[in-house]
Amino acid sequence: MESFVLSEWLQQHVFIRDDGPAYLRLYDLIRRTILDGHLTAGARLPSSRSLAAELNIARNTVMRVYDQLTEEGYVHAGVGRGTYVEDISQDLVEPTVHEQTAQNHADDRTVPSRNLSRRGRVVLSHLGFSNVQAGAFMPGVPEVREFPLKVWSRIQNRLWRKDPWDLMRYAPAGGYGPLRQAISDYLGSVRSVRSSAQQVVMTTGIHQTIDVATRLLCDPGDTVWIEEPTYWGVRNLVLSSGLQPIPIRVDDEGIRPSEQDLARPPRMIVVAPSHQYPLGMVMSLARRRMLLDYARRVSCWILEDDYDSEFRYGSRPLSSLQGMDEDGRVLYAGSFSKTLCPGLRVGFLVAPEAVAEAFANAVAELYREGNMVHHAVLNEFIRGGHLGSHIRRVRRRYAERRTCLIEEIRRHFGDALDIVGDDAGLHLILALPDAVDDVVVVRDALQQGVVTRPLSTYYLDRAGARSGLLLGYAGVTPDEIRPAFDTLARVIGCYLQTMEPRGSALRSKTHWHTVTSAIT
């Protein structure tokens, strides 16, 4: 045997990241090697004794790694002696039937496989977007019919009369300067975000922000904590960027990593502390401090998705996580898709000072974006105080609609079904007994012309998923809400009725809440 043998090969791999305990590094290496397909199903791992000897580490360490990999389903003990790689191809590439059913509620989407890349097939087998973007009760959509067209076009026409040639060119790094300043000022006063204009980098929305953050800060194979459940876009962007999303459960105080989670620090944590999506809770102050402290200790990044915290009905919002960050670890992501309208495609990120220029350059280099016509109009719109007025106006509207929807729910179901996450935002969740398949309810409702989204599909780990319906109310008037909910209530009623004779538990409010918060 030559000097270049397994031990050397593995040592090279294992000690790439020369931080952290050996067992974590070994665990990471083997798992990654399985995930990227280099170690295929059925391959036999060396015995713990021989691998320990070769790597000159304790045999206990290797056994601990093998145990963990076994527990997580990456390997299994074979007949007799030996540890073998599990077949995980199903998890990686092919869509499960459940997922396909869930996602295809709005249209007929197929997953072609001819010559597509593996990562392409992963993206296409987990589609979260919907072609339906209007009507009761599409969540995540603001009332675009309230868009201040007149003010907007007045500003636009005034700009265009002044030879706006520079707005017609490719944007400079970071985007249109005056808008970056206006956003920095606005966030400082409204969200306690601390930034200079140089830290504000224009993007086309949260998706692009997440994409550039994962590219600039994470390498393929790195792990990223995402909230469980979470916005579909996060999951697919993380996957398509070659990263491994780790679902971290949330309770009433927000994200709640277990001891086991904490022992394996990720490269980045994506959270929505102001308004968890889709469950709607606000991250507690204690949890925020814990998260910032942890990020500092393990040197990881936090991406704060603050997509719609402007819309609260009652309590004042907590200020941003970014504003509490003393260590330059938090990237703040926002957009005007919820406050104004999605069709503008204007979003932004606030980068820590040390990497702000890197982000500005990377967005310019990778996307060559910058719709400066919209940027310039938006700049004057914000500086003229129109954004603030618009938000106050539609917030009143949304509050009425929220009340109307809650009344309809109570009228049909009394207290039998829970309402979750209705303190803020553009939607609420109508919890269903877990025995009712929310995906089926959503499909049936759609056939009756009512759009909803099934809560269970927002979970990465379907085993722990809750059943429920996301009901958007911001984009529909009370006159649209009432008949649509009558229809929806009939569909739901069918499933509740068929349950009861069979004695299934129609879970009470207490039960649902108990389950969501009783995470050990």
Add this chain to the structure above:
Amino acid sequence: MESFVLSEWLQQHVFIRDDGPAYLRLYDLIRRTILDGHLTAGARLPSSRSLAAELNIARNTVMRVYDQLTEEGYVHAGVGRGTYVEDISQDLVEPTVHEQTAQNHADDRTVPSRNLSRRGRVVLSHLGFSNVQAGAFMPGVPEVREFPLKVWSRIQNRLWRKDPWDLMRYAPAGGYGPLRQAISDYLGSVRSVRSSAQQVVMTTGIHQTIDVATRLLCDPGDTVWIEEPTYWGVRNLVLSSGLQPIPIRVDDEGIRPSEQDLARPPRMIVVAPSHQYPLGMVMSLARRRMLLDYARRVSCWILEDDYDSEFRYGSRPLSSLQGMDEDGRVLYAGSFSKTLCPGLRVGFLVAPEAVAEAFANAVAELYREGNMVHHAVLNEFIRGGHLGSHIRRVRRRYAERRTCLIEEIRRHFGDALDIVGDDAGLHLILALPDAVDDVVVVRDALQQGVVTRPLSTYYLDRAGARSGLLLGYAGVTPDEIRPAFDTLARVIGCYLQTMEPRGSALRSKTHWHTVTSAIT
């Protein structure tokens, strides 16, 4: 030694892709392992004899792989016996001084390293974009001052008076339907592109088109042929997507892969057959047939970047490569950045039928794009015949400006310097003797307020790079061209003068052309 030894490990790696000859797979594996940092500098490879025995392949095969890796600088023969991994960290991560100088001509960009990802550092160390987007002689920029503001805002205001709420929402997959149809019709008549509206997928420009294509069609580690030299955006997008760009030289007929290149089929080929960037040649019919035939034989994709073929001064353009494709292998990428203006951020791709839905879904899922306000205006703009009129009008303007610039060049330098690629597009290349460092000339000119770009920085392999200046003329009037070129000529003159006394060869026109076409 356990059963899980090097031979098994390597076999698993080597036979992932179970197609192609063993030497290619072994070569690919080892190179990739070096590139991604798993095999680090100084590591010793096993002897060819022992590795051949372990893998059960011919020793000649291993020796051939080692030879190739040695030739390409990945490994070197050590003192005495043995083959050792070369230190390639410089090539991968840190910017070379030359590159930094070249790219930083327009501003002061630094590459922070604190906690950025490896791929992030790669992107930032090869920045190609420029914050300067106006003035003589910025290439790649159309005359935005000719943008038909009045027509455009008339259409826009008319649309906005009609309650355009659907344009304010998130876009459906593929983008705004009527525009997809309008583009399909337009491309059919002007570029012989064969498509249905369903194959047209709206993007925000060529960058996003390349990005989604590399994600959907290529997996990390795959190779992508790019033209040498090529547009900076291609290189960095391919790199940041985890792919390996292989530079393929071009001659007067376009891309010209060598026998060695052909023996290693890529997963995708990115070409600009209508107008090579930046050299400006048109790909010959023979070369197009060869390329299509090759793609069919080896089952790879072709991405046709057709960014500005509308602007030709003299000969009629050849029709698109897509129009000749019988096998659904060509993706056609276009945008309105050159024909109208970059600030709109409207581009598109035409996908082969089999993957069209996949592309529409992936763009919606990954980017959640679709600036439907612009889409709807553009739709009416095209259907009203305004795009055609605008292109005809600015083409006359650009032709005058091109003539003016060529006259200035001849007036100052006679035939001493070559003009390359001036038949079409928005720029031409003023070739410099290779002894003159174009990066230095560009920097000096910028200090005098004249913007140009150094040709040599568009090459991936600097060893074979030519010296020259990209001079954009479309965005500047004759009155702006003349004084700017006087300044530029003085800068160039200094370098030519300092050369001649030392006897350096001021290469003749014939010589430059000979070199570019004499590729074996």
